Amino acid sequence: xxxxxxxxxxxxxxxxKSIAIIGASRNPTKIGHVVLxxxxxxxxxxxxxxxxxxxxxILGLKCYPSVSAIGKKVDTAIISIPSKMVAxxxxxxxxxxxxxxxxxxxxFSEVGNAEGEAELVRIADKYGMxxxxxxxxxxxNPASRVDSIFLPIYKLGRPHVGDISFISQSGAVGGCIVDLxxxxxxxxxxxxxxxxxxxxxxxxxxxxLEKDEKSGIIVMYVEAIRDGRRFMSxxxxxxxxxxxxxxxxxxxxxxxEAAKSHTGAIAGAAEAYKAAFKQCNMTEAESLDELFDFxxxxxxxxxxxxxxxxxxxxxxNGVLAADSVVKNNLELAQFSDSTTKELIGFLPPYxxxxxxxxxxxxxxAHRYESALNAVMKDPNVDAIVAILLFQTVQLDxxxxxxxxxxxxxxxxxxxxxxxGGEYTxxxxxxxxxYGVPTYPSPSSAIRALAKFLEFSKKHPx
Amino acid sequence: MENPLAKFGIKAAPxxxxxxxxxxxxxxxxxxxxxxxxLVSQQIMHKTDAGAVKLGIRNEYELSAAHKELCRIGRGLRxxxxxxxxxxRNGIELIVGxxxxxxxxxxxxxxxxxxxxxxxxDVTFRVCPITKKDAHEMMEELRSYSILSGSRGSKPINKExxxxxxxxxxxxxxxENPAExxxxxxxxxxxxxDIVDVRLIK
Numbered sequence: 157x158x159x160x161x162x163x164x165x166x167x168x169x170x171x172x173k174s175i176a177i178i179g180a181s182r183n184p185t186k187i188g189h190v191v192l193x194x195x196x197x198x199x200x201x202x203x204x205x206x207x208x209x210x211x212x213x214i215l216g217l218k219c220y221p222s223v224s225a226i227g228k229k230v231d232t233a234i235i236s237i238p239s240k241m242v243a244x245x246x247x248x249x250x251x252x253x254x255x256x257x258x259x260x261x262x263x264f265s266e267v268g269n270a271e272g273e274a275e276l277v278r279i280a281d282k283y284g285m286x287x288x289x290x291x292x293x294x295x296x297n298p299a300s301r302v303d304s305i306f307l308p309i310y311k312l313g314r315p316h317v318g319d320i321s322f323i324s325q326s327g328a329v330g331g332c333i334v335d336l337x338x339x340x341x342x343x344x345x346x347x348x349x350x351x352x353x354x355x356x357x358x359x360x361x362x363x364x365l366e367k368d369e370k371s372g373i374i375v376m377y378v379e380a381i382r383d384g385r386r387f388m389s390x391x392x393x394x395x396x397x398x399x400x401x402x403x404x405x406x407x408x409x410x411x412x413e414a415a416k417s418h419t420g421a422i423a424g425a426a427e428a429y430k431a432a433f434k435q436c437n438m439t440e441a442e443s444l445d446e447l448f449d450f451x452x453x454x455x456x457x458x459x460x461x462x463x464x465x466x467x468x469x470x471x472x473n474g475v476l477a478a479d480s481v482v483k484n485n486l487e488l489a490q491f492s493d494s495t496t497k498e499l500i501g502f503l504p505p506y507x508x509x510x511x512x513x514x515x516x517x518x519x520x521a522h523r524y525e526s527a528l529n530a531v532m533k534d535p536n537v538d539a540i541v542a543i544l545l546f547q548t549v550q551l552d553x554x555x556x557x558x559x560x561x562x563x564x565x566x567x568x569x570x571x572x573x574x575x576g577g578e579y580t581x582x583x584x585x586x587x588x589x590y591g592v593p594t595y596p597s598p599s600s601a602i603r604a605l606a607k608f609l610e611f612s613k614k615h616p617x
Numbered sequence: 618m619e620n621p622l623a624k625f626g627i628k629a630a631p632x633x634x635x636x637x638x639x640x641x642x643x644x645x646x647x648x649x650x651x652x653x654x655x656l657v658s659q660q661i662m663h664k665t666d667a668g669a670v671k672l673g674i675r676n677e678y679e680l681s682a683a684h685k686e687l688c689r690i691g692r693g694l695r696x697x698x699x700x701x702x703x704x705x706r707n708g709i710e711l712i713v714g715x716x717x718x719x720x721x722x723x724x725x726x727x728x729x730x731x732x733x734x735x736x737x738x739d740v741t742f743r744v745c746p747i748t749k750k751d752a753h754e755m756m757e758e759l760r761s762y763s764i765l766s767g768s769r770g771s772k773p774i775n776k777e778x779x780x781x782x783x784x785x786x787x788x789x790x791x792x793e794n795p796a797e798x799x800x801x802x803x804x805x806x807x808x809x810x811d812i813v814d815v816r817l818i819k
Contacts, residue, residue: 384721419714420797429717431742
């Protein structure tokens, strides 16, 4: 099968008009039941065919003994039955013209059953099916409401429609990503956990998402890449169109021990991955936290330099931010004369018109508005860090509108920092959901900003 | 000693492998003093650690003394002889290396070299092939970049020549696909560089 055909058939997996759930069960603790229920509760708009030869009806839907028995077109099959039975079910799907399959079932190459997996590959190849898995969580598309994540909606939140797409090898980490994205208010275009990657691997998914107009940003969690060279050639192409943030887990020193040279002793697998990501202009995250920190900043308008303005109502937090600016090889902006004059015009006499700009503890939303306006138009400023300490008496929720308004001008990248407890946390989430990337600490904000500016430099637009 | 790197334009400092003192003397005369004298043995991985490198030998008298000292160190070792090498310039010690990675193929390394490579770990990698632009970016990524650019009154190293070396090494690695390669140290100054030691593992 040509790899193009199977990549094309991924469309059916993400946007099916009809799905068959093979292994649909009456037992609420079975995966096949949860997947069916999630489609019903989640509001999947297409046709749903539960496949179970022993049931008449599940959750009010008529059951069929097999996909071929439906007698109507089925785009995608979600398969959750014992591993021994998967091949036969897949063959039946192929005969019935199913284009995409998500095999949730495990018990294949991950436990040494390479033959069983090879059989699935053979069948998928024969029919040109885009097969995701086996041993995976599968796909989620908040727009089409296809959702093979077999974790109940009441336990694991689903994000709203947005333009970040996630590719995760691991189902467990993938589930956390979905849940965290939902909680953080990050909009999601596509999610896929691809498990053993028997047919569709990370590179295929990357090339599919490259052409997916709904995906503006791609975020990847990988443990191993199957073909490093092929991955690089695709990733290099994709990052010319959209940012790709990647987290690589599993850093082993394997091979380095037996080295006979200095180079061999230093060069482990981690260095190879790091080099490859860098050469492909991917943005590498070092933790799940960073994955999200970086993902949300790519909505920002491109920057033209690395001179940072810091606006704060807490002096110490401004100093912490300035330290992070230096540590991340960015520069503190020097305000222009006209900005300085403008600042002096409205600042109280006990404040100094210098960067980091301390609006002092009695700053209210109005003072923030004047300050953000001034630095936003300063030609010496490339990006803005707005630190908002909501603990002061004067700063209230109205500053959120001011920050959002300034950010919405889309003249320069802007991030916000809100450090504190529940009241602060609430505002941080509101700002995030309005599209202002907001962070709990100056260091996390500025590290993300630095990564974004690095990307901006390579991809000026 | 046949050097497979030579046809890629990667040349180590002039040297000659000799078996005895007379040969060393003749070779040193031909190469020209000052020279370095090294004891070559498969049983020595890091020559400096073993005291098997004598530097800055200015004349025949010093050469004899160095030879005597190396013979003492080499007692009991299987020795391949003595390497007489043109004394390298004074400059910054770098390392250029290569490694075959199972996922990505040949990797190239640039780092601050010499004997403290593993300790300092001021290194950067790329997947081959690389361009000159990549080579310059590799230099910029080193923590010691400011030293390469000239600090405390020293002139910046010749980055263009180092970049060409990196590109040549990248070509060599892709063509020959060795398991590991060390050019260490590569001593660089404002005029160019000397490759002092080569270790190639097939």
